[in-house]
Amino acid sequence: MPNAAASGQASHDASRPLSRWTLFAFALPAAPISAMGLPLVVHLPPFYAGTLGLGLVTVGAIFMLARFWDVFTDPVLGILSDRYETRWGRRRHWIVLSVPIMLLSVYMIFMPPVAVTAAYLVFWLFVLYVGWTLLTISHMSWGAELTPDYHERSRVQGAREVALILGMVFVLTLPVLIEQMNPENLAQARVASMGWFVLILLPIAVALAVWRVPERPTQRPEHVPLKQAVQALIESRPLQVVLAADLLGGVSGGLVASMFLFLAEDALKLGSYSSLMLLGYFISG
Template sequence: MDSSVAPDGQNSSMNNPNPGNTRASGLSRWRIGAFALPAAPIAAMGLPIVVYLPPFYAGEMGLGLAVVGAIFMITRFWDVFTDPVLGVLSDRFKTRWGRRRHWIVISVPIMLVSVYMLFMPTAPVSASYLLWWMVIAYIGWTLLTISHMSWGAELTPDYNERSTIQGFREVALIAGMILVLLVPVFIEAMQPDNVAAARVASMGWYVLILLPITVAIAVWVVPERKVKDPVHVPWREAISILIRNQPLRRVLLADLLGGISGGIVTALFLFLAADVLQLQFASLLILVYLTSGCIFVPIMVRLSHHWGKHRTLAYSSLFSAATIPFIFLIEPGDMLFAVLVWILLGINMGAGPFLFRSIMADVADHDHVEGGNQRTGLFYSLLTMTNKLGAALAIGIAYPILDIVGFVPGTENTPSAELGLLLVYVLPPALIGVLVAWVMWSFPIDEARQSENRRILSERDAVAEGAGGTQGASVAPLGRSAD
């Protein structure tokens, strides 16, 4: 096995003659890739819930738009509520295998059962059936997602390697979305009797097959770094520390803004492509966009090593602000130019997500220094919560404006209504890109500050070791002994 992280927190690969093979965490690239694998079914679960399940249950399952809309709204608020609860739970309880992997394993059967029930129902179904299994699915999905992100943050203390790890995870996420979009294409080509049911079922089987395989590989071959046992902090003091944490406030604000921007373009994309740009193959634009993002994530990771994470995030936000207005230049029906524009937009699509997650790992270390406790799961739950709130706010902002300008989906709209949709699609994300760059430009935790935080934590760990602790070592992969 690769060497573990040194107890004093220093880079164990400093004397390695082949530093490209063994990272600061002691993890080779193939192990980092193994860690990232579960992100593919995580993404494959999220996309159908947003795009395919609502119309399937409203139409094929006979529940109607109003009932399905209400259920999905209720479960989305439930998901936001459970984020911090499951984040704290993920932080609090450890086992012999570490702090995160057992939660990931526990989430798998919850996910498998709920995916089977949601994606392969037997008609007719009741509203309570859909509500119950959506709630269960969100519990498993949230526990899996938060634990996986937190595990990635704790795999290494190194500033730049955290970007590499989260970049690998982002590539797996995007690849998972691409593959789950392609699955229905092959199913539809087979011309089944019930296309809608076969399409949804195929996506369910994608998750059912891929999730246990990828989780098994990740938890078996990738070790955890040991962290200090959680210390009980009175809740008033814990909340006070969070409120005083200025880097945390900045990241959450920027992520909330990013969620609003992403939510606007997601909610309005089909309206823009079909009703304004009059493009016949809108799904092709999605695939082009995702593929471009997948290709350019490694480049963004390298740029973050050169410029620093917060500056790279600021530059990428400015790039988004500068490129999205190119949509104004697309003539109706011009698919070729539209593809070129979405390739350009896709260059940046993966940068924000992996950089936010990498930065949040440093913020969690900063909180550990200030508050004496490691609350990575809580911090990542707050990050997912702000992004979801941003996406929810986006619909609440965009749809009423469309109503004001008189835009009606699926009909022939007036030129002023179409211009109104274009302005809503382009201007808020462009403005938000500038705001995010402003918020993150002077972010206080750079590589030097992170190194100092790790030095402080390493000294504390050394004191704990002297008192009989075992901090800083590596927890072995499941079924193996530590190196």
């Protein structure tokens, strides 16, 4: 009967509300996640195209290839995250593994120590997306498994979204402060400040989450066969509507974000106020 008692105790613990400290510790890695993802779309393309001289066509093609690479790595790393467990659980070791990949690639992308070529950008972007995918998929999956309760899961995802928003606001505030200092190389200083934000906060946030938030034992997820998934996409009208809305929202948001600095700096000639306008845009959103 000890096993039954332990099972009952685990079930009781799983049904209890998560503490605010647990929610904070779990959600904190989302801040450096968003702080890395936003500059990747907004600041890095004009930085590499203009300041580092790779050109818009080359940079646009490279970032497009990197996004297609992300389409491939998402399901592959998602399956790995589901299948291979350790004594730490199913998710935390993958999150820890992603940190050195992220730190190295963020440094090489945000603060390139050598002359940049197209091949350099392709290589480090691809490495960055491997670490990014491993971190984000494992973190989101971990959040879905923290509690079996529907409303508690809403609290978990709500806390994560708050951390994502705060990460974006903080990282967008840095270029505004840098611009007021009027450094000699403004574009490089702006990008470097955002890179250092991620380099400092990410290992601290992940260490706190892994240390303070336990994993709840769960059954291994069953993956939907590709044929069944395609059939559901063809036959389910609600699923089609949800995916179409998500696609349109992602494309429209991505277009605005990626073109904002080009519009503010090149067309409107806002100069040092460009980052302030970008911060205002995201805060209002």
